[in-house]
Amino acid sequence: MSPMARTAPVPAATDPAIIRNFCIIAHIDHGKSTLADRMLQFTGVVQARDMKAQYLDRMDIERERGITIKSQAVRMPWEVDNTAYALNMIDTPGHVDFTYEVSRSLAACEGAVLLVDAAQGIEAQTLANLYLAMENDLTIIPVLNKIDLPAAQPEKYAEELANLIGGDPEEVLKVSGKTGVGVEALLDRIVRDIPNPVGDANAPARAMIFDSVYDTYRGVVTYVRVVDGQLTPRERIQMMSTKASHELLEIGVSSPEPVPSKGLGVGEVGYLITGVKDVRQSKVGDTVTNLARPATESLGGYQDPKPMVFSGLYPLDGTDYPNLREALDKLKLNDAALVYEPETSAALGFGFRVGFLGLLHLEIVRERLEREFNLDLISTAPNVVYEVTLEDKSVATVTNPSEFPSGKINEVREPMVAATILAPNEFVGAIMELCQGRRGQMRGMDYLSEDRVEMRYWIPLAEIVFDFFDQLKSKTRGYASLDWKADGEQVADLVKVDILLQGEQVDAFSAITHRDKAYAYGVMMTSKLRELIPRQQFEVPIQAAIGSRIIARENIRAIRKDVLAKCYGGDITRKRKLLEKQKEGKKRMKMVGRVEVPQEAFIAALTTDESKDKAKK
Amino acid sequence: MPGALPLGDPAPADGLLPPQVLDGVGSRHFGLYVHIPFCAVRCGYCDFNTYTAKELGGGASQDAYAETAVAEVDFAARALEASGLPPRRISTVFFGGGTPTLLPAEDLARILGAAVGHWGLEPGAEVTTEANPDSVTPESLQLLAEAGFTRVSFGMQSAVPHVLKVLDRTHSPERVPQAVQWAREAGLDVSLDLIYGTPGESMDDWRTSLETALSYGPDHISAYALIVEDGTKLAAQMRRGEVPGIDDDDHAAKYELADELITAAGLAWYEVSNWSRTPEHACRHNLAYWRGDDWWGIGPGSHSHVGGVRWWNVKHPVAYANRLAAGESPAAGRETLDAGTREMERIMLEARLGSGLEVDALDAVGRHAVAGLIADGLVEPAAAFKGRLVLTLKGRLLADAVVRRLLPE
Ligand SMILES: Nc1nc2c(ncn2[C@@H]2O[C@H](COP(=O)(O)OP(=O)(O)O)[C@@H](O)[C@H]2O)c(=O)[nH]1
Ligand SMILES: C[S@@+](CC[C@H](N)C(=O)[O-])C[C@H]1O[C@@H](n2cnc3c(N)ncnc32)[C@H](O)[C@@H]1O
Numbered sequence A: 001m002s003p004m005a006r007t008a009p010v011p012a013a014t015d016p017a018i019i020r021n022f023c024i025i026a027h028i029d030h031g032k033s034t035l036a037d038r039m040l041q042f043t044g045v046v047q048a049r050d051m052k053a054q055y056l057d058r059m060d061i062e063r064e065r066g067i068t069i070k071s072q073a074v075r076m077p078w079e080v081d082n083t084a085y086a087l088n089m090i091d092t093p094g095h096v097d098f099t100y101e102v103s104r105s106l107a108a109c110e111g112a113v114l115l116v117d118a119a120q121g122i123e124a125q126t127l128a129n130l131y132l133a134m135e136n137d138l139t140i141i142p143v144l145n146k147i148d149l150p151a152a153q154p155e156k157y158a159e160e161l162a163n164l165i166g167g168d169p170e171e172v173l174k175v176s177g178k179t180g181v182g183v184e185a186l187l188d189r190i191v192r193d194i195p196n197p198v199g200d201a202n203a204p205a206r207a208m209i210f211d212s213v214y215d216t217y218r219g220v221v222t223y224v225r226v227v228d229g230q231l232t233p234r235e236r237i238q239m240m241s242t243k244a245s246h247e248l249l250e251i252g253v254s255s256p257e258p259v260p261s262k263g264l265g266v267g268e269v270g271y272l273i274t275g276v277k278d279v280r281q282s283k284v285g286d287t288v289t290n291l292a293r294p295a296t297e298s299l300g301g302y303q304d305p306k307p308m309v310f311s312g313l314y315p316l317d318g319t320d321y322p323n324l325r326e327a328l329d330k331l332k333l334n335d336a337a338l339v340y341e342p343e344t345s346a347a348l349g350f351g352f353r354v355g356f357l358g359l360l361h362l363e364i365v366r367e368r369l370e371r372e373f374n375l376d377l378i379s380t381a382p383n384v385v386y387e388v389t390l391e392d393k394s395v396a397t398v399t400n401p402s403e404f405p406s407g408k409i410n411e412v413r414e415p416m417v418a419a420t421i422l423a424p425n426e427f428v429g430a431i432m433e434l435c436q437g438r439r440g441q442m443r444g445m446d447y448l449s450e451d452r453v454e455m456r457y458w459i460p461l462a463e464i465v466f467d468f469f470d471q472l473k474s475k476t477r478g479y480a481s482l483d484w485k486a487d488g489e490q491v492a493d494l495v496k497v498d499i500l501l502q503g504e505q506v507d508a509f510s511a512i513t514h515r516d517k518a519y520a521y522g523v524m525m526t527s528k529l530r531e532l533i534p535r536q537q538f539e540v541p542i543q544a545a546i547g548s549r550i551i552a553r554e555n556i557r558a559i560r561k562d563v564l565a566k567c568y569g570g571d572i573t574r575k576r577k578l579l580e581k582q583k584e585g586k587k588r589m590k591m592v593g594r595v596e597v598p599q600e601a602f603i604a605a606l607t608t609d610e611s612k613d614k615a616k617k
Numbered sequence B: 001m002p003g004a005l006p007l008g009d010p011a012p013a014d015g016l017l018p019p020q021v022l023d024g025v026g027s028r029h030f031g032l033y034v035h036i037p038f039c040a041v042r043c044g045y046c047d048f049n050t051y052t053a054k055e056l057g058g059g060a061s062q063d064a065y066a067e068t069a070v071a072e073v074d075f076a077a078r079a080l081e082a083s084g085l086p087p088r089r090i091s092t093v094f095f096g097g098g099t100p101t102l103l104p105a106e107d108l109a110r111i112l113g114a115a116v117g118h119w120g121l122e123p124g125a126e127v128t129t130e131a132n133p134d135s136v137t138p139e140s141l142q143l144l145a146e147a148g149f150t151r152v153s154f155g156m157q158s159a160v161p162h163v164l165k166v167l168d169r170t171h172s173p174e175r176v177p178q179a180v181q182w183a184r185e186a187g188l189d190v191s192l193d194l195i196y197g198t199p200g201e202s203m204d205d206w207r208t209s210l211e212t213a214l215s216y217g218p219d220h221i222s223a224y225a226l227i228v229e230d231g232t233k234l235a236a237q238m239r240r241g242e243v244p245g246i247d248d249d250d251h252a253a254k255y256e257l258a259d260e261l262i263t264a265a266g267l268a269w270y271e272v273s274n275w276s277r278t279p280e281h282a283c284r285h286n287l288a289y290w291r292g293d294d295w296w297g298i299g300p301g302s303h304s305h306v307g308g309v310r311w312w313n314v315k316h317p318v319a320y321a322n323r324l325a326a327g328e329s330p331a332a333g334r335e336t337l338d339a340g341t342r343e344m345e346r347i348m349l350e351a352r353l354g355s356g357l358e359v360d361a362l363d364a365v366g367r368h369a370v371a372g373l374i375a376d377g378l379v380e381p382a383a384a385f386k387g388r389l390v391l392t393l394k395g396r397l398l399a400d401a402v403v404r405r406l407l408p409e
């Protein structure tokens, strides 16, 4: 067993031969944060008494949801055979919405710890990240975690892991992040198995940005992995994608608190601060070089994050609109993937159409807006981006159903995804049924082990952004896992369904659906609204329509009685208070034509049943 | 459990009123309400301030109550005078409850006598008592008439035994015509209270109740929609699913039937829930509430209004009696209405009256709403053209919505 290093290698003067850069690939809840905690403790960078659980998960929401959104890099010393090594652990986000960030983190490493819960086995997302790691040619160290659990089946899953990456089940390490068992052996293995970084110390500097975080006090903190050359404090650096240059105000390593250094050399991982205020000025995937002696070729791999899912966000209280704008502007500083533009809805007033990487991203942004900025929001049903070609061959990109062209349409293209589902084989039938119902095409199916299958589907993104995952979970008693990535587009028979109240179209309820599902949507929405909208002084027809063709209809009968017909004697005050309350209630109504629609009805109509359950928790 | 009192400002112990109550006092009638907070049993739907115990202790017990009430009458006379209000004769008196006739007629007479002693009655004054059909006798009614009562309002509620049972009413239906007969013999005008929409009441049941009530030839009918008040036994039964819930459409249909049958019998509506044989038989005391006149409410939980100041007494009879015994005002709180609130109340109250609301009294928002109300069939067009808003039958059923449309945002 190796001791804690007596002297840690000094940044900027570290021989690449004693550097190990690695990340941990794990499914949510398989114990990545806990394992990282143990490593911090065993290497002595965090004293036991300062240790709080999931030390690296900085954001509150992250800590509460137990998911890692922002990756971080920590430098830890570790001694093997009397040599002190510098281990850089790069914590990657675990969720599909952040695949691009994951791939950049992986590109900064030479090796990856594949961490799998010994009671659960490998999950679809882990598989996807494992492919990414293999694509980057990383050395994989398979590890089974939580072996302290009585339900752990280390032998079974060691076999499964060995089958996947090729190797001997005996090679699979068994650890417990909770008790610390096997963690030191793992640190030793990292040193032994993972190759050290190589690069040209004399070449012009090239460093890859794998994360970029906004900090209120220091501005943007950029995390980089140096490939060639050197970065030193005070020099001017250049971003190769934009050619923008900045002064390096500070450079250093995380240990895990930031510690300034004399610079960073080949193979080193650390942070830099230039005083910029917006993460867009320091983009993940970009290459940093010296301004005075710039590299000619970037490290490549940079791509702009592409929003996949759009939703309208509206303040419940219209006067909060400027606050919502300010809040989005602030969030944007820390979230390069967040895009938005103002939009107006006849029904909901002023708001923003916001683009997200996926549903989790949407939920996190919404939650942060509500929590950190104290806003009450309505969000419209999420939708994807459609390319609509008109008969005159002009093409419109539609991110909001109410903008769907009403003229003659030639074709509509929708984004597709390649989805991978892992589940026990008893659920194959249920999963096939679900995917077929969602217009998915099966692309293949493999047995991972005797009783676990991997199913691959090509499926419209629009079909999975709405409650697909919840359906999948409930149809497989929670056993299935899902991963997806964007994979082209297809032409489909898509139509816009409008909802009309007393003949007035309610833009917030318009939806783009496949023609075969338009009727179901229309019936669902009209009957939902019939329940939600209180009776008015006149009859209110609720219709669902494709163009001018009505496909579903409900009726809200006129209210016949709205009078307090009781003897209140001289207690006029009570009667007046009642009236004042009714008037208050009226203020919370939005007018659609002459129809008074309570805010709650909008929220309820736009909320799926699952998200309601979540709100209750 | 009686409903809660409003929250207001503290009321002064001496009961003195601010000088503003003097404004326009000459044009306002003065009335008296006397609350008798006792009942033999509490009806399952009732949240009025009433108690079934005979012995609440001290001045709150049934035996001592008349004396306690007289103490407030005396207090009122002193406070009004000390506030600089000129002496005014009483135009209306209303004994309500609870069940006033649970007290001996002599007690009611004594309270009335004290008030008349202080202020005197206007000629032709209206003096009403509420009564339960089974708490009166020919003698007691005779006594009341001799003491100066002119009118009795019986809580008939329904003529159908299974409906009376759900309402927890103890009287047998045959008792009502008898009581009406005795009241007539004593020379009293008669009003009947009915409740519609009781769980389990069919349309035919309601028709029976209406026809039965009308067959007794009342001078006045009040028909109220059953309100399920929080905290009542009925509300609990409904929550537990023991009785069916309330259906507004059923209420509407029953109101329409009431209006049809009562009107056919020769009575006319003058307020959403009230019909009278002639305009003179309308309950002037209730009209005074709706028209913003002055009245003093005697008794625990009673509400008073004088010139834009409203106040209400402490609720429990014991607390009430203690206050008076200490020579203090029994008021629990009060509010002084600003001009806007008085306007709002005026619209809220006058819109419900058969005489209607003056269009000129509305602000721009209200006047702007009138055309829409005509278009929606909620107010009578002919009256509106003459400058008054009078609700149509449909409008009466939607009176609260009409009021909301007339009020400033
Ligand atoms: N029994 C046991 N529980 C563990 C172990 N490692 C993590 N956990 C628990 O598993 C849950 C998820 O752990 P976490 O580190 O947040 O997982 P992450 O989502 O991969 O970062 C937490 O409740 C941990 O306490 C372990 O080795 N043994
Ligand atoms: C002040 S109450 C009491 C009068 C008398 N104690 C009685 O019950 O006959 C006057 C009338 O209000 C009506 N009432 C009482 N509670 C009601 C309720 N919850 N809903 C509708 N009307 C009610 C009844 O018609 C009752 O006759």
Ligand code: SF4
Binding pocket: B038, B039, B041, B042, B043, B046, B047, B048, B050, B097, B098, B099, B132, B155
């Ligand atoms: S008799 Fe009248 S006041 Fe008494 S409990 Fe019944 S409804 Fe209420």
Ligand SMILES: [Mg+2]
Binding pocket: A032, A033, A034, A054, A057, A066, A067, A068
């Ligand atoms: Mg974590």
